[in-house]
Amino acid sequence: MTAGGSITTRSTPQHVDKRRTVRIGPLSGVVRTRQLLLPVVALVALVLISAVSIGRGDYPIGLLDVLRTLVGAGDQTQQFVITELRAPRIVVGALVGLALGLSGALIQTFARNPLASPDTLGINAGASAAAVAVIVLGGGSSAAAGLLGGLGLQVAALIGALLTAFLIFALAWNEGVDGYRLVLVGIGLGAVGYAVVDWLLTRSDITDAAAATVWLTGSLNARTWDQAWPLALALLVLVPVALGLSRVLGVLQFGADTARALGIRVGRAQATVVLVAVCLAAAAVAAAGPVQFVALVVPQVAVRLAGGSRPPLLASALLGALLVVGADLLARTVLPVVLPVGIVTAVIGAPYLLWLLVRGRRSTT
Amino acid sequence: MEGTRPVTAVLAQPERDTEGTPRVRLAAEQVRLAYGENVVVDSLDLDLVDGSFTAIVGPNGCGKSTLLRALGRLLRPTSGQVVLDGRPIATTPTRDVARVLGLLPQTPIAPEGLTVADLVARGRHPHQSWLRQWSRDDEAVVAEALSWTDMLDLADRPVDALSGGQRQRAWISMALAQGTDLLLLDEPTTYLDLSHQIDVLELVARLHAERGRTVAVVLHDLNLAARYAQRLVAMKDGVLVASGTPAEVLTEQLLDEVFDLEARVITDPVSGTPMVVPVRRLR
Numbered sequence: 001m002t003a004g005g006s007i008t009t010r011s012t013p014q015h016v017d018k019r020r021t022v023r024i025g026p027l028s029g030v031v032r033t034r035q036l037l038l039p040v041v042a043l044v045a046l047v048l049i050s051a052v053s054i055g056r057g058d059y060p061i062g063l064l065d066v067l068r069t070l071v072g073a074g075d076q077t078q079q080f081v082i083t084e085l086r087a088p089r090i091v092v093g094a095l096v097g098l099a100l101g102l103s104g105a106l107i108q109t110f111a112r113n114p115l116a117s118p119d120t121l122g123i124n125a126g127a128s129a130a131a132v133a134v135i136v137l138g139g140g141s142s143a144a145a146g147l148l149g150g151l152g153l154q155v156a157a158l159i160g161a162l163l164t165a166f167l168i169f170a171l172a173w174n175e176g177v178d179g180y181r182l183v184l185v186g187i188g189l190g191a192v193g194y195a196v197v198d199w200l201l202t203r204s205d206i207t208d209a210a211a212a213t214v215w216l217t218g219s220l221n222a223r224t225w226d227q228a229w230p231l232a233l234a235l236l237v238l239v240p241v242a243l244g245l246s247r248v249l250g251v252l253q254f255g256a257d258t259a260r261a262l263g264i265r266v267g268r269a270q271a272t273v274v275l276v277a278v279c280l281a282a283a284a285v286a287a288a289g290p291v292q293f294v295a296l297v298v299p300q301v302a303v304r305l306a307g308g309s310r311p312p313l314l315a316s317a318l319l320g321a322l323l324v325v326g327a328d329l330l331a332r333t334v335l336p337v338v339l340p341v342g343i344v345t346a347v348i349g350a351p352y353l354l355w356l357l358v359r360g361r362r363s364t365t
Numbered sequence: 366m367e368g369t370r371p372v373t374a375v376l377a378q379p380e381r382d383t384e385g386t387p388r389v390r391l392a393a394e395q396v397r398l399a400y401g402e403n404v405v406v407d408s409l410d411l412d413l414v415d416g417s418f419t420a421i422v423g424p425n426g427c428g429k430s431t432l433l434r435a436l437g438r439l440l441r442p443t444s445g446q447v448v449l450d451g452r453p454i455a456t457t458p459t460r461d462v463a464r465v466l467g468l469l470p471q472t473p474i475a476p477e478g479l480t481v482a483d484l485v486a487r488g489r490h491p492h493q494s495w496l497r498q499w500s501r502d503d504e505a506v507v508a509e510a511l512s513w514t515d516m517l518d519l520a521d522r523p524v525d526a527l528s529g530g531q532r533q534r535a536w537i538s539m540a541l542a543q544g545t546d547l548l549l550l551d552e553p554t555t556y557l558d559l560s561h562q563i564d565v566l567e568l569v570a571r572l573h574a575e576r577g578r579t580v581a582v583v584l585h586d587l588n589l590a591a592r593y594a595q596r597l598v599a600m601k602d603g604v605l606v607a608s609g610t611p612a613e614v615l616t617e618q619l620l621d622e623v624f625d626l627e628a629r630v631i632t633d634p635v636s637g638t639p640m641v642v643p644v645r646r647l648r
Contacts, residue, residue: 019482021499029498112476247498251490257439257470262543263463263491309479 035306035315042318046325050094053329054086092223093328093341094321095231096284097294101320102242103280104295105302105311109249110273111179117296118281121168121186123161124290125193127282128216130160131289132197135212136204153215154227154286161282164189169274176256176267177274218291218342220328227287234283239317242276246313249273253310291342294320297349304356323349387415390547390579391436391466395445398431398603405431406603408445413547418573419581420594424624428603429583430471430551436581437468437549449547463491467545469536471552471583475524481535482520485510488542510542514568530561537568541576548572550582554589562586566593591615591638599623615639621647 020031051070055061059081061069068074069082104117118124134156169177172185197216201209214221248269251259256266281295298320299311305319306312327344335344391413398406406428413419413436421429434440436447438454447454454462467488475484488510489503511517514534519527524535533553540548550569554562570593572578584590590597591611599607599614601623607614620628625647633640 021504023499023501027496028500028503112474244495247490247493247495251487253476254487255470255474257434257468258473260439260459261437261463261468261470262487263460265459303478307478309476309483 032306032308035308035312038302038306038312038315039318042315042322046094046318046322049322049326049329050090053090053325053332054082056329056333057081057086088224088228089220089328090325091228092231092287093220093324095228095235096220096288096291097298097321097324098239098317099231099235099280099284099320100291100294100324101298101302102239102313102317103277103284104297104320105299105313105316106242106245106249106273106277106280107295108299109253109310110270110277111182112253112255113179113183114300115296116179116183116186117299118278118285119290119292119296120183120190121165122188122190122193123164123168123186123278123281124285124292125190125197126164126167127157127161127285128290129193129196129200130163131157131215132200132212135215136200136208154230157289158282158286160193161285162278164193165274165278165282169271177270178256182274214340215289217340218289218345219340220288220324221338221340223288231283231287234279238276238280238283241272242280243313245269245273245276249310249313289340289342291324291345293346293349294323297353298323300353301349301356387417389413389448390415390450391581392448393432393436393442393445394448396432396435396442396447397444398428398435398440399443400431404443404603406435409603409605411436411598411605411608413579413581415546415579416573416577417579417581417596418570418594419596419598420590421581421583421598421600422585422587422590423600423606427600429600431603432600433468433549433551433581433583437466438462439468439470460491463543463545465545466547466549467540467543468549469540469551469553472555473536475532475535477523477525479524480520481516481522481524481527481538482507482511484524484535485516485520485539485542488539488544491543506544507542510538513541514538529557530564533557533561533565534568537565537572541572546577547579548581550580552583552585554584554586562589569593587615587641588633588638591640592633592636611638615641 020033022029022031051063051066055063055066061078061081065074065078066082069078074082100118107116107118107121108114131153134153138152168182168185168189172178172182174181201212204212248264251262251264252266252269252273254262259269260266284291299316302316302319303311306315323345324341327348328341330348331339331341331344389412393409393411395408395410396406397404397408409432411432421432423429431440435442438447438459441455449457449462449466486499486503486507489507493500493503508517511520514537516531516534516538519531519535524532527535537553553565553569557565566589569580569582573580582594594611596609597607597611597614598605599619606623607619615630617628617630620626620630620641627644627647629642629644630639631642632638
């Protein structure tokens with residue numbers, strides 16, 4: 001380290017580092033190439049994989065035909081198969097991944113803990129307990145109850161998730177929320193939620209138990225526009241709010257004291273971040289069940305690809321969508337049995353994160 | 366257009382009162398500070414006048430860090446109030462406070478992977494908005510702050526890869542970039558070896574002398590406190606025991622009373638300030 005040295009004459013430097021700056025009128029900001037490029041690449045990949053995924057199935061449609069139909073120039077059969085049967089599944093998958101990726105990025109940045117996510121915070125557990133209660137206790141013993149209760153199930157899961165989130169917040173609040181405390185409270189409540197699920201499953205008959213188990217792994221099967229629209233509307237509100245929080249998050253990640261010293265109203269900012277993250281997770285879990293690992297893994301993957309000190313929000317959202325749609329494609333085509341998407345996201349996501357961690361450690365030591 | 370404003374205007378010395386007696390910038394008025402039921406400080410008064418350099422000293426657990434947190438509005442007094450420039454700090458918008466009053470918590474944590482430049486740039490947060498995230502002013506002030514603390518060459522390094530002394534310089538650089546007249550530092554020399562303690566305190570002293578910052582710092586080392594600060598404030602059990610120049614405060618009697626320490630006080634051969642030579646612990 002250079003000592004105090006010559007104090008008197010120093011020329012004033014005009015540039016801080018290699019960052020590129022954009023200034024247009026009153027607007028100004030810093031452009032980071034990797035952070036700008038990653039969402040673009042993810043979006044292109046998402047569109048391509050979605051198109052491939054739409055074409056695959058019992059009635060295969062070529063990639064060009066898919067794209068032609070999507071712009072409204074396909075024949076009627078293809079039109080029906082694509083817009084009514086297959087597109088809802090892909091759209092729900094993409095939106096669920098988007099919500100989970102964004103939710104995970106928000107929670108991990110705020111809690112300053114890469115292990116924090118809707119999975120570990122017990123939000124999925126709360127949603128699961130409510131949904132399984134509807135499947136097991138709510139009328140009918142056939143698998144049809146799951147289908148009939150479609151919307152009812154969604155609402156129950158949403159209520160379960162929000163209720164859990166409220167409890168976590170109430171229990172973790174102590175003149176602001178400490179990230180560590182939030183995670184601990186979440187783990188505790190998660191255990192309670194899954195205990196309720198287990199208790200319900202032991203009391204249910206075999207068909208209900210089977211339906212509940214499929215829901216619990218997170219699945220895109222039989223998803224229609226009925227699930228897509230509410231989710232899309234929720235995201236239309238939540239995503240802009242979440243992206244708008246980016247600047248505040250950059251300061252919140254220093255911890256409460258430094259953030260307050262820099263003029264942030266910490267309690268209010270924390271409450272907003274957690275509320276938005278929880279609503280995103282709740283909307284996702286209501287539409288597809290608790291798709292594991294996406295919210296946990298995607299932000300960590302995104303931050304390693306984009307660089308920087310925290311998960312980039314937009315890239316996390318798009319990579320989340322890419323992971324879920326990609327996993328669903330694999331689940332439907334490559335594997336001999338059709339698996340729920342949640343199993344595939346866990347199987348792809350977890351090893352990829354491990355690989356990144358191992359590689360990261362090597363590069364720094 | 367703001368871009369044309371010279372850097373010196375942003376970092377210039379604050380205007381002094383021409384009346385003679387310097388005005389009070391930050392004051393604790395009859396504050397009572399508590400964590401839950403546990404009252405740490407009770408009905409304490411303290412004034413920080415414009416352009417002063419104050420060191421708060423006292424034994425562990427005496428409430429000095431708690432007092433500093435209250436002065437920096439990180440802790441709300443259960444009674445009494447903190448007043449910044451004549452206005453209760455609790456009712457002043459926190460963003461307005463952040464443009465006048467900077468605060469460096471004890472051992473602050475930088476997120477993993479954050480570069481020095483990004484850390485120092487964060488100091489501009491109270492001056493930025495969603496649309497105006499990196500103005501020419503911001504860039505000039507941050508560059509100046511980095512250069513002034515000799516951190517410009519390390520600007521692209523992650524903060525977590527720095528040594529303890531460099532890291533503390535980076536944080537001070539951030540506080541400088543915040544551009545506040547007042548600066549509160551909570552034990553900025555913790556975990557540093559002696560030469561880096563001197564390095565950090567020299568930097569703070571220059572902030573005071575060259576930039577005209579009003580500084581209050583919590584320090585453990587009495588000899589360093591006496592050497593750098595103009596005014597010492599000694600606390601024990603949440604009570605302000607003595608306040609004055611280092612020579613007035615650091616007496617053998619006070620060391621006995623406040624620190625339970627038998628000691629000789631001699632003159633520091635380098636700075637001429639009082640220097641404590643401990644003999645033994647009393648009681």
